[in-house]
Amino acid sequence: MCSANKSVLVIEDNPINMELVVDVLEAAGYTVLQATSAEDGLRLAETHLPGLILLDISLPGMDGLAATRALKRNPATARIPLVALTAHVMQGDRERVQEAGCDGYLMKPIDIASFREDVARYLRGGAAG
Ligand code: MN
8 A cells, every 4th residue: 555644834923934934844744733832843743744844943832952952852752753833044043953863954935846846756755955
């Protein structure tokens, strides 16, 4: 049986960014789970075991880096590909994201065409591009 996990968990507190990401993913046929805080995201990840997690780094309360560490520490969620969505362009941010355990990162605002390709690649377990 071919049972690719086409569910994606998006953890993003900005409603405009969330809407765009969800629209693109749903149009591409993915089932999308939404969380607006890291805490809710951790709960949804453990409950639903999505095929991919996209998460904002700048979140109120627990930030995306702390959430990444928590997801990678938890045996139930450690192997889910985890990709940071970040508007940060500061030197060192890529390193911080990777050190926390993210499998890759995508810059916001997203480019719709390349975003779809990137999501498909990460779901297949491809390396960070
Ligand atoms: Mn944010």
